[in-house]
Amino acid sequence: MSLPEPPTESRRPTVLIIGAGSTGFELARRLLGSWHVTLLDIDSGSAKARFSGFVSSDRFVFIDGDATSRLVLERAGATRADAVVVTTSGLDVTLETCRLLKRELRVADVTVLLRGDAAPRPFQELGVEVVRGVEAQSALLAAAVTKGSKVAAGVGLGRGEVMETEILPNSGVIGKPLASLHPRQWLVAAVYRGEELVIPHGDTRLEAGDRALLVGDPAVLPGIARFLRTGHSEFPLHYGTAIVVPADAAGPTVLPEVAWLARNSKARAVEFVACGDGAAARPLLDWAQAEGLPARVACTGQDTRAHLAEAMARRDVGILVQAPEPIPWHKRLGLGWTPLMRRILPLRSPVLVPRGRFPWERILLALSDPEFDPEAATLAIDAARCFDASLTVGVALAPEFVTGAGVADELRRRQDEIRDLAASYGVRAVRLEFEGNPVAATLAACAGFQLLVLGFDTAVRNSLGRPSVEQNLVHRAPCSVLVLPH
Template sequence: MKIVIAGAGDVGFHLAKLLANESQDITLVDVDGDRLLHASQHLDVATVKGSSSSFMVLEQAKVNKADMLITVTASEENNLLTASLGKQMGAKRTIARINNSEFLQNRDRFDMRKLGIDELISPELLATKEVKRLLKEAAITDTFEFERGLLSLIGISIEEADHLHNKTLKETAYLNPYFDFLTVAVLRNNETLIPRGDTRFEAGDHAYYIAKPEGVERVLQLTGKKLEKKIKSIMILGGSRVGYYAARSLSYKYNIILIEKNKEKCFELADLLPNTLVINGDGRNVELLEEEGIENVDAFIAVTGDSETNIISSLVAKNHGVRKTIALVENMDYIHLSQNIGVDTLINKKLIAANFIFRYIRRGEILSLTSIHGVDAEVLEFVVNEGAAITEKPLSELDFPKTAIIGGIIRKGKAHIPKGDFLFYPYDRVVVLSKPECIRKVEEFFK
């Protein structure tokens, strides 16, 4: 597949990295020569310097032969124009990054396909959806459900007092007598491990599991956690787009306090968010947070435009007993720090957007795909086709990639955690955790 990406910033670079791992024909377009040089030195991609809204530049990038044109520059106007021009020049499908959510909220009134734009994405709205997902359970740092909870992916931190600490997977097998969960990844010192029998849990590890509903509670027990009372009250720091969208979508279910230091913006937000308590103040002021009852809220979401403020204020919230903290950061490198510094989850809207586009591109081949924050792996859901290679032998006899692991199967509405003798049947839905570089190899087993 030939893919042209306009914009070599964080979104474009990360997306190119995901796609380059699969030997796609990628061309990056950007006005910044340094960005293109960095991309060409680290990725197997072609580069074209210039404005993506230029006919000459698009011709040089051979957009007329592109299966996909993805426009993710910092300029919304440039992205829309580039996608429209590219479509007219022959690009089969186009995706444009936008900032103004009105385009998405009024899809029924405005058909952007008439302008040559097949799909719109808003990093801010995607980040808001991610926040809502992360708020489901305070004791779990990450969660993702398959088939309405028949299987769940959950993330748990390992501490010295836990039953799993300093033991290998083999040594803890007796703690899983009904085999209703499986360890699929361990994040340790920013390194992602696909666990095997001799993998030993260490304090500070972040372990990820695929579990049946009853397995979720068992994992929590083993790690000294427990299902806590549902989150009811949330404090949001920052009236940014993400802060506004989050308050708007959450205020019908939770009690929301939103703190914004810009007075004029506070008045605007108060009018737009009638179900939210909007307070004018500087979230870096610990006394202010205490006055507004930070110790009484269940979750704290920091989404100002300053990453350091978001991280520090989240640490303050954690120190005041807040069960769930989420901080928005601009630097993708910060994502790997969350488990080490004490914030439950750091999110990056550009990384979320890049992963969303990647899923869109792979739609049809993969039923669903999600990323785990800070983990260098993707969680994929496949359906087994008739005659697929995975049906030929039991799991233990398949030459399945070592950098991937099958975590669970859903068959006729029932969940299964596979052992070595498990046999796959057509139409099974299979959940796999895979390093990016071997996704293509994994796919071959399901065709």
């Protein structure tokens, strides 16, 4: 059988759609304007008739062939496509197609549509992104019950990725620059202020009565809309929807706190990441199901310890979990970074090092450097709001002959700024000062808290003369640590 090669057009991404039913037809129709579409189906008669209107497009190719054949998939361009979507109806055919794509052809981006009560686990274990038939409807319904918000169901993909919400007078986001909200999986695309259209930038500030047009992940937007509308905490949805746990980090001291966090935060799921075929994560998936937690498995071709940043680059990370590790004495003194800190250095999502100190009823935000990242302060405030916890802003005041003149005053000013920021969210932050060696003093203060929040400036050098305070605290704190690299 001679199969036509998909046409090439360097300016457009390529998608291979497998299955020419109504879903495949609608997806191809929507993507054809901006994508190069190849459609593969074994039913050449009725399917070709349905797609007859597309044949004239130089960005569309219909291939008659069996998707359970490796040769057919290769000739259809599966290994060259930017994305592959499987919409076939037969479960056995669908699973075998996904197995060929992931295990034999090593296609990176594969999404499958599952209908009815088909179990997602076999596909998740292959590393396939699963979309259930009710997902789009659920996103729309979830958004519909968000009072004061509207979903643009006929715009874009029509899955609820565009939403409008009104900012209420008591919202905690009023007067804050949009950049201070740190959007990751979403953004404010436009602001309607009365009869005026405002094209927003990072320094644009929302006002009561504004209607904000949001664009982003449909799983995140309803929660973000509630946050903007009322100012309620949506921790950790600013960063992503999942609590991501590498399989090699999921020890007995880690999992109980992960379960508590999954039940009490706004995270949508626990995602276990494993190298290879995902076999190492299967017992973890069983554990999550026994705990009643929404969970999934993601497979990566890279060792998550040696290449953590690369493995996380395309993950939907709300919080990344890393197991506690001991710190050698020479690393305490500043002679280089530990393996754990080297994994954290390239990241930009919150990293949790759990030590079983939950629930998080008392949170300490520790400052030892005037150049403290305000995003870490926002993270601590949001966590305090989410878990109804008390928040203490502590500053470690080293002797002036060590830090230089004026550093203590600058730290106190920064402490007051954070307390004012917390007050704008309705959180009362308590001041705490501890003098002496910043590491020893902060470690002593941590004894009365369940969670320590740190901002970690990855550009700061770690040396024998000035060892990293953050490295010591991440490894040695008696409580759980939530660190935000920047």
